[in-house]
Amino acid sequence: MPDYRRRATREAMSVRLDVNGMMADTVGHAGVTREEVDGLGARTSEIARALKARRGAGELPFLDLPYQKDALARTKTVANALREESETLVVLGIGGSALGTRTLIEALETTRRVVVADNVDPMSFGTLLDGLELARTTFNVISKSGETAETMAQFLIVRDLLLRQLGAVDYAKRVVITTDADQGALRQVVHDEGFRDLAVPADVGGRFSVLTAVGLLPAAFAGVRVDDLLAGAAWMDTRCQEPDPWRNPAHLLATLLYLADARHRRNVVVLMPYSDRLHCYAAWFGQLWAESLGKAETLDGKPAHVGQTPLSAVGATDQHSLLQLFTGGPADKVIIMLRVEDHGREVPVPAAYADLDSIGYLGGVGLGRLLNLEQRATELALVKQQRPVLTINVPQVNAFTLGQLICLFEVAVVFAAGLYRVNPLDQPGVEDSKRLTYGQMGRKGFDAERAQVEAWLARKRNDYTL
Amino acid sequence: MPDYRRRATREAMSVRLDVNGMMADTVGHAGVTREEVDGLGARTSEIARALKARRGAGELPFLDLPYQKDALARTKTVANALREESETLVVLGIGGSALGTRTLIEALETTRRVVVADNVDPMSFGTLLDGLELARTTFNVISKSGETAETMAQFLIVRDLLLRQLGAVDYAKRVVITTDADQGALRQVVHDEGFRDLAVPADVGGRFSVLTAVGLLPAAFAGVRVDDLLAGAAWMDTRCQEPDPWRNPAHLLATLLYLADARHRRNVVVLMPYSDRLHCYAAWFGQLWAESLGKAETLDGKPAHVGQTPLSAVGATDQHSLLQLFTGGPADKVIIMLRVEDHGREVPVPAAYADLDSIGYLGGVGLGRLLNLEQRATELALVKQQRPVLTINVPQVNAFTLGQLICLFEVAVVFAAGLYRVNPLDQPGVEDSKRLTYGQMGRKGFDAERAQVEAWLARKRNDYTL
Numbered sequence: 001m002p003d004y005r006r007r008a009t010r011e012a013m014s015v016r017l018d019v020n021g022m023m024a025d026t027v028g029h030a031g032v033t034r035e036e037v038d039g040l041g042a043r044t045s046e047i048a049r050a051l052k053a054r055r056g057a058g059e060l061p062f063l064d065l066p067y068q069k070d071a072l073a074r075t076k077t078v079a080n081a082l083r084e085e086s087e088t089l090v091v092l093g094i095g096g097s098a099l100g101t102r103t104l105i106e107a108l109e110t111t112r113r114v115v116v117a118d119n120v121d122p123m124s125f126g127t128l129l130d131g132l133e134l135a136r137t138t139f140n141v142i143s144k145s146g147e148t149a150e151t152m153a154q155f156l157i158v159r160d161l162l163l164r165q166l167g168a169v170d171y172a173k174r175v176v177i178t179t180d181a182d183q184g185a186l187r188q189v190v191h192d193e194g195f196r197d198l199a200v201p202a203d204v205g206g207r208f209s210v211l212t213a214v215g216l217l218p219a220a221f222a223g224v225r226v227d228d229l230l231a232g233a234a235w236m237d238t239r240c241q242e243p244d245p246w247r248n249p250a251h252l253l254a255t256l257l258y259l260a261d262a263r264h265r266r267n268v269v270v271l272m273p274y275s276d277r278l279h280c281y282a283a284w285f286g287q288l289w290a291e292s293l294g295k296a297e298t299l300d301g302k303p304a305h306v307g308q309t310p311l312s313a314v315g316a317t318d319q320h321s322l323l324q325l326f327t328g329g330p331a332d333k334v335i336i337m338l339r340v341e342d343h344g345r346e347v348p349v350p351a352a353y354a355d356l357d358s359i360g361y362l363g364g365v366g367l368g369r370l371l372n373l374e375q376r377a378t379e380l381a382l383v384k385q386q387r388p389v390l391t392i393n394v395p396q397v398n399a400f401t402l403g404q405l406i407c408l409f410e411v412a413v414v415f416a417a418g419l420y421r422v423n424p425l426d427q428p429g430v431e432d433s434k435r436l437t438y439g440q441m442g443r444k445g446f447d448a449e450r451a452q453v454e455a456w457l458a459r460k461r462n463d464y465t466l
Numbered sequence: 467m468p469d470y471r472r473r474a475t476r477e478a479m480s481v482r483l484d485v486n487g488m489m490a491d492t493v494g495h496a497g498v499t500r501e502e503v504d505g506l507g508a509r510t511s512e513i514a515r516a517l518k519a520r521r522g523a524g525e526l527p528f529l530d531l532p533y534q535k536d537a538l539a540r541t542k543t544v545a546n547a548l549r550e551e552s553e554t555l556v557v558l559g560i561g562g563s564a565l566g567t568r569t570l571i572e573a574l575e576t577t578r579r580v581v582v583a584d585n586v587d588p589m590s591f592g593t594l595l596d597g598l599e600l601a602r603t604t605f606n607v608i609s610k611s612g613e614t615a616e617t618m619a620q621f622l623i624v625r626d627l628l629l630r631q632l633g634a635v636d637y638a639k640r641v642v643i644t645t646d647a648d649q650g651a652l653r654q655v656v657h658d659e660g661f662r663d664l665a666v667p668a669d670v671g672g673r674f675s676v677l678t679a680v681g682l683l684p685a686a687f688a689g690v691r692v693d694d695l696l697a698g699a700a701w702m703d704t705r706c707q708e709p710d711p712w713r714n715p716a717h718l719l720a721t722l723l724y725l726a727d728a729r730h731r732r733n734v735v736v737l738m739p740y741s742d743r744l745h746c747y748a749a750w751f752g753q754l755w756a757e758s759l760g761k762a763e764t765l766d767g768k769p770a771h772v773g774q775t776p777l778s779a780v781g782a783t784d785q786h787s788l789l790q791l792f793t794g795g796p797a798d799k800v801i802i803m804l805r806v807e808d809h810g811r812e813v814p815v816p817a818a819y820a821d822l823d824s825i826g827y828l829g830g831v832g833l834g835r836l837l838n839l840e841q842r843a844t845e846l847a848l849v850k851q852q853r854p855v856l857t858i859n860v861p862q863v864n865a866f867t868l869g870q871l872i873c874l875f876e877v878a879v880v881f882a883a884g885l886y887r888v889n890p891l892d893q894p895g896v897e898d899s900k901r902l903t904y905g906q907m908g909r910k911g912f913d914a915e916r917a918q919v920e921a922w923l924a925r926k927r928n929d930y931t932l
Contacts, residue, residue: 020930095786119783122813122833124742147824153815160816185822268775276587287787294791307795317585320561321753325760328895329773347588349619350626356651358613361909367588377902380922429794436843443827456846464486
């Protein structure tokens with residue numbers, strides 16, 4: 001196993017940014033100039049300084065997660081116990097309580113089954129429950145607030161099922177709760193029922209929580225090398241201390257994406273890994289970018305309505321679906337490609353049909369090599385059409401590189417929020433939808449919202465329904 | 467089983483558009499006015515007339531797929547034979563040869579396993595092959611052109627594997643080819659090796675091919691009621707003959723989305739089904755919308771660079787991921803929600819923790835009902851923030867409604883192309899990437915492209931890599 005304490009090993013396994021395709025030297029007016037980046041120098045230095053100070057004051061605790069040895073030890077202890085007891089871990093969680101875990105499980109090698117149930121679709125959830133052997137399953141209920149409606153509904157269903165099937169003594173052994181250390185309804189439930197529990201540290205929001213017990217318990221249960229994951233995040237964190245933005249991957253990434261959006265009208269950012277295993281990583285990035293930057297107001301309360309729209313794609317598949325729009329459509333996108341140098345396996349393509357020109361040339365290549373040649377071809381095809389492309393080179397998909405990728409965008413999004421002058425840590429725009437749901441459910445105190453929904457339904461015109 | 471020959475049954479199972487949330491009456495300046503729609507009346511009538519004429523001349527053959535009884539019979543015969551021989555059907559196909567099938571398989575009840583292999587990732591493809599029992603598996607190789615690099619590479623690997631494991635006599639029985647009726651390398655292969663085959667009709671492009679053997683063979687193998695699927699498409703086709711755009715679902719849909727983009731700067735269209743089973747339908751829609759409308763040139767060769775960017779989301783899950791951006795971010799989106807009235811199953815939420823305000827209110831609801839209340843709440847929350855929303859009501863997810871949904875957007879995209887004045891049937895913007903791949907592979911006749919890639923790599927600056 002590689003020893004990531006050695007600097008040479010870390011360097012060789014480093015995730016690298018290639019920003020050539022973003023720059024005006026390459027894509028003309030569509031690109032960013034060196035002068036534009038340097039012209040933001042005063043702002044970027046100020047943001048870097050402010051973030052350092054806030055981190056020192058404990059206001060950005062998610063940045064310190066790679067170094068929390070006690071929390072990690074506790075998570076590992078619980079995970080090891082669960083591995084003795086269960087073959088399957090079912091995560092009940094949604095949004096930030098689900099996407100990070102799904103990213104880890106899909107990307108990395110696993111030795112136990114983890115299923116993430118992140119919706120309240122009765123067909124898919126019912127079918128999932130039907131197929132479980134309850135006596136060999138643990139349910140990990142994850143909600144920072146302890147009152148997420150979808151997760152709580154799932155929990156009530158599972159709790160009742162366990163009570164009925166396993167009885168009042170054994171049912172509690174099949175549940176582990178991950179929630180805020182001190183407050184919320186789930187914390188109360190832990191207290192009353194004696195479930196095992198893990199804590200989400202204060203001030204670490206859902207979309208920044210993958211390196212807490214939220215993501216680490218399921219990952220450790222699955223057999224993921226969580227130490228490597230944290231070592232990778234720590235390594236990227238180290239690289240992102242660099243004051244010169246041209247040498248700081250997260251700060252340069254954030255600055256280029258911000259300039260592309262704010263100065264060059266690129267309101268869509270595509271994340272396109274050339275690896276099936278990073279599909280869910282693109283969805284994780286989508287939440288991080290959308291929820292952190294998509295804001296109605298600036299920090300000082302002025303109207304903002306900013307935020308790039310993240311679009312996830314997979315190469316080479318989506319060359320046959322979205323590429324036409326990327327090359328021919330409006331000049332409104334930046335494309336970030338993730339290129340994996342070593343896919344961990346090669347599948348050779350045997351030679352055959354040498355007389356058929358359009359098949360014969362494939363013999364002798366490997367699928368991984370074909371995939372990477374397509375990535376390079378598409379990168380150039382985009383650049384030739386003046387479409388900005390940023391390529392992230394990933395030596396392998398493993399826990400160490402995934403840790404880097406997670407930290408890279410977490411730091412980048414907070415830095416980008418500085419440029420947009422918005423708060424990356426809140427999500428006020430989702431509250432109204434929750435209240436309107438409570439109103440319809442008859443939850444106490446939400447009568448006004450119930451009335452609003454009724455008025456909306458009454459106002460709908462029949463001639464607008466067909 | 468419902469009898470869709472009865473008009474009352476069709477009406478009751480009709481997919482319905484609710485455009486209230488799109489209109490200026492509801493969302494103010496962000497919305498479309500009745501006058502804007504009516505002001506396009508001359509254009510829309512002309513487009514409707516032109517499409518009718520083109521269809522009559524056989525230029526839009528995908529519209530007639532619901533009525534091809536001979537082709538359907540042949541597909542069913544092959545599917546029934548395969549059901550006797552195999553437990554698993556592996557589709558080797560990409561883009562339009564994969565997304566439609568995945569849509570059908572994920573949305574509908576199945577009795578046999580269909581796996582769609584739509585990438586050349588060596589890890590996922592290798593792992594898939596490792597787990598197959600070859601003697602009980604059929605491979606359905608799908609490529610209209612017969613020369614799709616990814617699919618041909620997969621085919622060469624599978625062919626070699628079958629030859630080695632099953633021998634020169636039996637291997638051919640495990641392959642069914644779906645390709646152009648008359649031309650291409652795969653047609654030649656069928657001719658030389660005697661594989662079973664099905665034909666993709668002339669002039670039906672990949673993204674419009676789900677109702678040909680491309681999608682119907684795997685669906686019929688899986689046990690999907692393909693007659694209902696075609697009956698649903700035919701029913702929507704009938705509804706889309708209506709000359710008045712206010713009564714024609716596809717024409718109104720296309721007109722509203724076009725106006726939102728061209729007049730109200732909504733360059734992103736979100737498709738958000740509130741049903742896990744329609745997740746892949748959103749990806750199918752993504753290809754259809756992106757590849758058909760994302761065009762560099764108009765029909766008469768003038769620069770266009772048009773096309774809305776499709777973003778797929780799933781409710782309620784993505785309320786916890788993307789909704790913040792939708793409500794608070796820039797005014798650059800239209801959101802289409804798919805609401806499923808009856809999810810085919812209900813999972814009741816048992817009452818518990820009555821003393822905990824934030825959990826207790828959930829007791830007594832069902833998951834499906836919760837999901838639908840959330841859809842309504844989010845629809846209203848968006849409208850309150852002046853975000854245009856179009857809701858599509860789907861009575862149930864079944865083959866008849868899915869057939870309607872497929873036809874609805876196929877007709878809509880061709881109509882929208884009329885408004886944008888672009889060709890919905892081509893995809894010239896993907897060719898360069900293919901040529902640049904051929905160049906790197908050393909395929910004959912692509913030396914210039916190889917040199918372009920080498921020049922691009924040589925031009926990259928070291929100080930732009932970090």
